[in-house]
Amino acid sequence: MTTMTMARAINEGLRVAMDADSKVVLFGQDIGRLGGVFRVTDGLQKDFGEHRVMDAPLAESGIVGTAIGLAMRGYRPVIEIQFEAFVYPAFDQIVSQVAKMHRRSAGTVRLPMVMRMPYGGGIGAVEHHSESPEAYFVHTAGLRVLTPSDPQSAYLTIQQAIACEDPVIYLEPKRRYWDKGEVDLDTTLGNTGLLSPWRARIMRPGTDVSVIAYGPMVRTCLEAAEAADGVALEVIDLQSLSPLDLATVVESVERTGRAVIVHEASRTAGLGAEIAAQIAERCFYSLEAPVQRVTGYDVPYPASRLEEDFLPDLDRVLTAVDRVMED
Amino acid sequence: MSTPIDLTGVDRETALRLYRQVVRLRRFEDKVYQLFLKGELPGTVHQYQGQEAVAVGVCEALAADDWITSTHRPHGHAIAKGVSMRAAMAELYGKATGCCGGKGGSMHLGDPDVGMVPAIAIVAGGVSVVSGMGLAFKLQKSGQVAACFFGEGATNEGAFHEGLNFSAVQKLPIVYVCENNLYGASTAYHLTTLVPEVTERVKAYGIPAISVDGMDPVAVRAAMQQAREHAASGHGPMLIEAKTYRFAGHSRGDARKYRGREEEDTWKELDPITRMRDAILARDPADEQAITQIDAEIETELDDAVEFARQSPLPDATLAFTDVYADPFPIPSVVGERS
Numbered sequence: 001m002t003t004m005t006m007a008r009a010i011n012e013g014l015r016v017a018m019d020a021d022s023k024v025v026l027f028g029q030d031i032g033r034l035g036g037v038f039r040v041t042d043g044l045q046k047d048f049g050e051h052r053v054m055d056a057p058l059a060e061s062g063i064v065g066t067a068i069g070l071a072m073r074g075y076r077p078v079i080e081i082q083f084e085a086f087v088y089p090a091f092d093q094i095v096s097q098v099a100k101m102h103r104r105s106a107g108t109v110r111l112p113m114v115m116r117m118p119y120g121g122g123i124g125a126v127e128h129h130s131e132s133p134e135a136y137f138v139h140t141a142g143l144r145v146l147t148p149s150d151p152q153s154a155y156l157t158i159q160q161a162i163a164c165e166d167p168v169i170y171l172e173p174k175r176r177y178w179d180k181g182e183v184d185l186d187t188t189l190g191n192t193g194l195l196s197p198w199r200a201r202i203m204r205p206g207t208d209v210s211v212i213a214y215g216p217m218v219r220t221c222l223e224a225a226e227a228a229d230g231v232a233l234e235v236i237d238l239q240s241l242s243p244l245d246l247a248t249v250v251e252s253v254e255r256t257g258r259a260v261i262v263h264e265a266s267r268t269a270g271l272g273a274e275i276a277a278q279i280a281e282r283c284f285y286s287l288e289a290p291v292q293r294v295t296g297y298d299v300p301y302p303a304s305r306l307e308e309d310f311l312p313d314l315d316r317v318l319t320a321v322d323r324v325m326e327d
Numbered sequence: 328m329s330t331p332i333d334l335t336g337v338d339r340e341t342a343l344r345l346y347r348q349v350v351r352l353r354r355f356e357d358k359v360y361q362l363f364l365k366g367e368l369p370g371t372v373h374q375y376q377g378q379e380a381v382a383v384g385v386c387e388a389l390a391a392d393d394w395i396t397s398t399h400r401p402h403g404h405a406i407a408k409g410v411s412m413r414a415a416m417a418e419l420y421g422k423a424t425g426c427c428g429g430k431g432g433s434m435h436l437g438d439p440d441v442g443m444v445p446a447i448a449i450v451a452g453g454v455s456v457v458s459g460m461g462l463a464f465k466l467q468k469s470g471q472v473a474a475c476f477f478g479e480g481a482t483n484e485g486a487f488h489e490g491l492n493f494s495a496v497q498k499l500p501i502v503y504v505c506e507n508n509l510y511g512a513s514t515a516y517h518l519t520t521l522v523p524e525v526t527e528r529v530k531a532y533g534i535p536a537i538s539v540d541g542m543d544p545v546a547v548r549a550a551m552q553q554a555r556e557h558a559a560s561g562h563g564p565m566l567i568e569a570k571t572y573r574f575a576g577h578s579r580g581d582a583r584k585y586r587g588r589e590e591e592d593t594w595k596e597l598d599p600i601t602r603m604r605d606a607i608l609a610r611d612p613a614d615e616q617a618i619t620q621i622d623a624e625i626e627t628e629l630d631d632a633v634e635f636a637r638q639s640p641l642p643d644a645t646l647a648f649t650d651v652y653a654d655p656f657p658i659p660s661v662v663g664e665r666s
Contacts, residue, residue: 025466051466056493057489057492057493057496059489059492059493061455061485061489062455062458062489062490062492062493064455065452065454065455065456065458065459065486065489065490066455066456066458066459066462066493067459068455068456068459069455069456069458069459069460069461069462069463069473070459070460070462070463071459072439072444072456072459072463073459073460073463073464073467074463074467075463075466077459089485092449092452092486093452093455093456093486096449096452097447097449097452097456101445102651102652102653103430103650103651104427104430104431104435104445105427105430105431105435105437105439105445105650106427106428106429106430106431106650107428107649107650107653108438108439108440109439109444109445110653112653141651141658142651142652144652164654165652165653165654166652166653166654198656243656243658243659244659246659278659
């Protein structure tokens with residue numbers, strides 16, 4: 001086991017993938033000489049060369065389009081969108097081409113490409129640096145969506161994303177980039193077992209309430225579980241937002257009878273709505289209380305001094321836990 | 328106004344092949360139009376009549392392993408690059424034997440086996456994608472070239488400028504083929520664009536550009552040979568602006584009220600089929616027989632394609648749920664409601 005930050009763990013995962021396959025190429029703004037604004041690609045251009053780690057123009061639509069062309073001709077491009085809100089100019093390419101090319105070609109065209117982007121708030125920046133756009137992508141058939149919550153999951157999920165034959169939106173919780181954790185660098189994709197990135201992880205078992213989270217909120221929920229008085233919370237990290245590992249969620253909720261879903265993104269038509277609906281459809285007769293959601297509010301992401309009230313925190317999670325325990 | 332096509336330096340075989348190709352594209356589209364009016368073809372179609380010289384001239388100058396990207400108006404590009412009439416027609420019928428297995432339809436014709444990306448119908452969408460293909464060819468030192476078709480309307484999309492800028496700075500082996508047919512759907516280009524010469528606009532990107540008579544397959548072929556050579560030899564991309572005209576409306580519901588019949592008649596005098604035929608016969612009247620034979624062969628090929636498409640099976644309904652992912656997994660809504 002090695003202790004490292006999540007940013008470092010993603011870097012190490014990229015190295016493993018690049019070492020294993022010369023067709024893995026990186027493309028994005030400021031990822032070469034600078035190593036990315038969050039230094040996730042630090043040192044990779046130096047070690048792998050300018051042909052494998054390429055700085056891109058300020059043109060997100062062009063970056064995604066270029067990755068499509070590379071993927072069609074045998075490469076496995078990993079692109080970086082510098083901040084999640086910069087992905088919107090590339091929305092057309094992602095939704096109309098990336099997600100649909102395989103299908104419209106009757107499976108003859110494959111696009112094994114990874115679209116990395118930091119997402120979520122908590123760094124005191126503005127809306128364009130703090131949003132949580134996952135629902136747009138989860139809603140789009142043809143895309144897979146992964147998000148790590150700690151260094152260990154980051155190390156494995158980035159490798160799994162690159163190995164996948166489908167296009168993957170890879171959302172990196174930017175305020176957890178500097179969180180340190182233990183990483184087993186000897187774990188390979190072949191022996192992940194229950195750590196499989198497409199499975200949800202039960203981060204902390206518990207008997208009273210299933211707390212379902214992903215990305216930056218996993219740590220918040222683990223802290224809430226630690227602080228909860230007399231209530232045993234089971235914290236689930238979804239990891240894969242598309243496909244969703246509903247089996248793990250359903251098994252947990254059937255056991256606990258209570259569910260709280262936590263995400264930073266706004267509530268209406270957010271991912272929590274889908275999970276709550278799935279729980280209602282599959283676990284209705286096991287439920288002891290209505291499903292609760294703890295989410296960002298339905299407002300544009302607030303500026304730096306206001307974001308603390310927007311982001312779900314430990315107190316809001318515990319309040320929701322109290323509500324499901326009351327019934 | 329119509330200048331004769333100049334066959335200097337074009338051997339008989341090539342001239343007849345160019346003629347055959349423009350007629351194949353035209354007759355295919357004319358047949359599609361009839362079938363659409365009869366209600367045999369679903370959806371809508373964006374037709375290529377009038378512009379055949381561009382697809383034919385460009386694809387004649389490409390190597391077999393070169394690639395093209397196409398647009399919402401892809402029928403001509405597909406046939407010119409080598410998709411069979413059978414596979415194209417069956418795709419328009421939505422049949423399982425179509426070039427995309429019935430999953431693409433009119434706006435997504437294509438086939439990787441002949442070097443054609445299933446057409447990208449979002450305007451200028453292919454301009455971004457072709458940068459990646461060009462980058463792959465450059466990294467692989469493969470000597471291949473990618474040709475990117477688009478209309479003049481695409482030059483006002485952001486993706487166009489992103490793509491050209493990147494391929495220029497990277498010196499990618501790409502030829503951009505602008506089919507300037509004067510109208511983006513119903514709106515004349517000059518109403519939306521202060522500098523309507525595409526060759527002028529791309530100077531800003533350092534991309535050399537040539538303007539060519541897009542109603543003349545010989546001229547387009549010559550321009551493309553020059554552009555392909557430029558792109559393949561490491562000098563970076565080149566752009567061809569082919570001045571052309573679509574004889575049909577933008578799509579099937581278009582009655583073309585935005586342009587005068589006089590203008591249409593002027594362009595119809597430049598019909599590439601008539602001009603190719605005239606040029607061939609001017610050089611050797613005895614080729615009348617060869618032309619008649621070509622015409623007859625194309626009718627046979629076309630009838631066979633329609634019959635093939637009609638007789639082909641529809642795709643199984645469950646195929647709507649396949650090929651969504653290359654690494655498939657049970658899609659919850661499908662499993663929940665259809666199992």
